[in-house]
Amino acid sequence: MNIQGPDYRYHTLVVTVENKSGVLARVASLFARRAFNIESLAVAPTDDEMFSRITVVVDLESAPLDQIVKQLDKLVNVVEIRELHPGHAVERELMLVTVSAEPDRRDEIVEHLDRAGGKVLSVGTDRMMLSLVGPSARVDEFEDLLRPYGIVELQRTGRVALATLDDGDGRGR
Amino acid sequence: MATEEMDGGRALIRALENEGVEVMFGLPGGAILPVYDPIIDSSIRHILVRHEQGAGHMAEGYAHATGRPGVAMVTSGPAATNIVTPLCDAYMDSVPMVVITGQVPTGAIGTDAFQECDTTGITQSITKHNFLVTEAQDIPRTIKEAFHIATTGRPGPVLVDIPKDIVDPGNPRSAMTWTDDVTIDLPGYNPQTEVDPEAIRAAAELIRASERPVLYVGGGILKARAADALRELAELTGISVVTTLMARGAFPDSHDLCLGMPGMHGNFTAVTAMQESDLLIALGARFDDRVTGRLDGFAPDAKIIHAEIDPAEIGKVRPPDVAIQGDVRVAIEALVAEFTANGTGDADRDAWRSKLSGWQERFPLAYEPWVPGDPLKPQYVIECLRDGTPDDTIVASGVGQHQMWASQYWKFDHPYTWINSGGLGTMGFSIPAAIGAKVAFPDRMVWAVDGDGCFQMTAQELVTATVENIPIKVALLNNSYLGMVRQWQEMFYEERYSEVFLSKDVPDYKMWAESMGCVGIRVDDPEEVAPAIARANEINDRPVVIDFRVAAAEKVYPMVPSGATNSELLVPPFQQDQPR
Known part of the structure; x- marks a missing residue:
């Protein structure tokens, strides 16, 4: 698979970093300083409190993957970088959205939501708050479906990812 | 295992001693004061600079000449920002260097306290790595890590930012236990030296x-x-x-x-x-x-x-x-x-x-010969200097035409005899870098080749050189211009000279040198060049500055114009008809 081909403009890196203050800033400032574009970035501690994991989706139009990985690897606090092939990763994103929903339109919205696999979190007089977890493309689609109803507020997490279990040791490349 | 109760300031100095540091360059101030007190009792020689940029370039010069990490220590805020240029310079040229900066007390960080600045934030992209230490107990390990990172793999500068409270004996937060067996903890740093x-x-x-x-x-x-x-x-x-x-x-x-x-x-x-x-x-x-x-x-x-x-x-x-x-x-x-x-x-x-x-x-390196009535040729000065100094002379240069002529016309036959600012192109590099090299090798001759634009940026460190008895020599190629910029304006901006003329007579470099405790010599004519160099070589109790009044119109050749390919290399006019 040509991971740098036009089909894969966006590439997911799972970066294990030391859980120290300022590390996210180092990663972010490296991307800014080297003019690498970030499509999305999510960060949280791992099961080991010494380390955090950053899932970063990089835009390969701004720089070759090889340079991005090598420059990231030069950061002293970066412990490990896994490149996830787009076809060999489970990727998920969480969206929270508040949408205008007059009582007569709620059934319609819930129908869309059920089809997408989302949840109703709360219902107000003329609004609903929904959540959806899924691959980014599915979240995109659902967001488009909601747009005509009137999105009041929306927050997405950006992608998090792990290698699929059938891919070697299940830890990506 | 031997342990000893002490404060963070003493621990910092002891950690530096343990790294084999013999000399450091710096200037004290509020936040770093507690670390300056134990220096009095330390084996480390401290060179008091006149500007923190000087401390950084001296540390670089020392590192270039010896291969050992240069060490500089300055206070917080403006001192830290003054040493940003040497950090970037060392980063671009892969110079091993450890810079210690003072910081406001941990409790004051983020409050815009007096002389506070986000030093680690500012220097993140121009250091190989940097540390903000928040616990006194972490000081020895951090210093060890800093030297390890600075000197292994691709060398580079490492900055260690030290808040005042963890080094101030009057503050309980400075209490720590010294142990001799500190190990580094850098899980993400494993430079590969073996080859496939x-x-x-x-x-x-x-x-x-x-x-x-x-x-x-x-x-x-x-x-x-x-x-x-x-x-x-x-x-x-x-x-x-x-x-x-x-x-x-x-x-x-x-x-x-x-x-x-x-x-x-x-x-x-x-x-x-x-x-x-x-x-x-x-x-x-x-x-x-x-x-x-x-x-x-x-x-x-x-x-x-x-x-x-x-x-x-x-x-x-x-x-x-x-x-x-x-x-x-x-x-x-x-x-x-x-x-x-x-x-x-x-x-x-x-x-x-x-x-x-x-x-x-x-196509040998060559320049139009001098004819009577011409001003002094800068290339000729370099040739005389090359021929009139010992083989192992260390040359430190600034940035610009004089740098290129020095690099071209010197004959370098030994490693570590040429020190300059390549990647960053830092004007003013030569004098402090020469001082750093001379501190490392007091018995060898060290010449700074400088331009007049550069000289005016860091000349104050000649005061340091005089006071600390570091007798470097400076060959000032003085053409009254920012010469390289002038060359580009002549060649690529239709001779429209914008803001490149400095001054013919101000400052008086001989007087300025003398006022700083140096011997000042002025040279206008070719026949005075070699004797002036010989005289300078005889002086070993103070720095010497020779103000060579050189031709302003002289250009550095060959030259690849910016944006051209190397096949479009311009040779001097008298070589233009030679078949390539």
Whole structure:
């Protein structure tokens, strides 16, 4: 698979970093300083409190993957970088959205939501708050479906990812 | 295991002593005061500078000359920002350096306290790594980590920011327990020095087959202490060598295989050999734009072997055909072993050798001879200095025309005799860098070659040199202009000279030098040049400044115009009719 081909403009890196203050800033400032574009970035501690994991989706139009990985690897606090092939990763994103929903339109919205696999979190007089977890493309689609109803507020997490279990040791490349 | 209760300030100084630090350059101030107190009782010599930029460049000069990490210590806020330029300079030129900065107390961080600045934030992208230490107990380990990072892999500057409360004996937060067995904890830092034998074999195959090979040698050779290995490789294979601005001295200029410096102001043969080569063997070099010229026209027929310690440099600019990632000395020694065992091949390089010698004959480094009535030629001054000083003289230069002339016209026959600011191009580098080198080698002669624009940026450190008894010598090529900028305006801006004329008579450099405790000498005529240098060489109890009044119209040749390919190299007018 040509991971740098036009089909894969966006590439997911799972970066294990030391859980120290300022590390996210180092990663972010490296991307800014080297003019690498970030499509999305999510960060949280791992099961080991010494380390955090950053899932970063990089835009390969701004720089070759090889340079991005090598420059990231030069950061002293970066412990490990896994490149996830787009076809060999489970990727998920969480969206929270508040949408205008007059009582007569709620059934319609819930129908869309059920089809997408989302949840109703709360219902107000003329609004609903929904959540959806899924691959980014599915979240995109659902967001488009909601747009005509009137999105009041929306927050997405950006992608998090792990290698699929059938891919070697299940830890990506 | 021996333990001892102490405060963070004493622990910091002891940690530096344990790293073998003999000298540090710095200037005290509020936040770093507690660390200056134990210096009185320390074996470390402290050189008190007049400006923190000077401390940084001195540490760099010391590191360039010795290969050991230079150490500078300054206070917080404006002192930290003043040392930003040397940090960036050291980062660009891979100079091992550890800079300690004071910081406001941990409780005051983020409050815009007096002399607070976000030092680690500011220096993040211009250091190899930096630390903000928040616990006194962490000081010894952090210092150990800082020196380890600065000196291993691709060397570089490391900054350690130290809040005042963790070093101030009057503050309970400074209490810590010293133990001798501190271990570094850097799970994400593992520089690879070993090389892949497969890559060595592949490189050797390319070299054996090449008819027009060139060894393209960068500053990494000096960082890896690989000059001897390089010479062995060159002599074993008979391949010619170009030494970049950062690698001058890594291979003797007097050697038959030396083609000199490549790049924007490289000599014709070095530039053109690379350009027409079929195989560039890049050793500790990074394909800097000043070397490649316009990239899409650089060495169009050349395959590339790239031996380099920093994986991110491999393929960054020019994709290699064979990459040898690892320590460049290990790589060269492996190549030598491979050629010794299996031969260097039988490629026919006779045509190439005669091409090289033809270029050397037709396009030597040269300048229009002086005729009576002309102002002094700057190149002539460099030649006199070269011929009038001992072989192991260390030359530190500033940035601009004088730097290029010094690099071109000096004959470097020993590694670590040339110190300059290559990547960042920091004007004012030479005087403090020369001081740092002289501190490291008090018995050797150290000359700073400087321009008048540069001199005015850091001359105050000559006061440091006088007071601390560091008798450097300064050859000031004074043309009253920002000379390199003037050259570009003459050549590329239709002689519209915008803000490049400094002043003919102000300052009076002789008086200025004397006021700083130096001997000041002014030279206007060619016949005074050699005697003035001889006189300066006799003076060893104070610094000397020679104000050479040189021609303002003199230009650095050859030159690859910015944006042009190296094939469009401009030679001096009197060589223009020579067949290329």
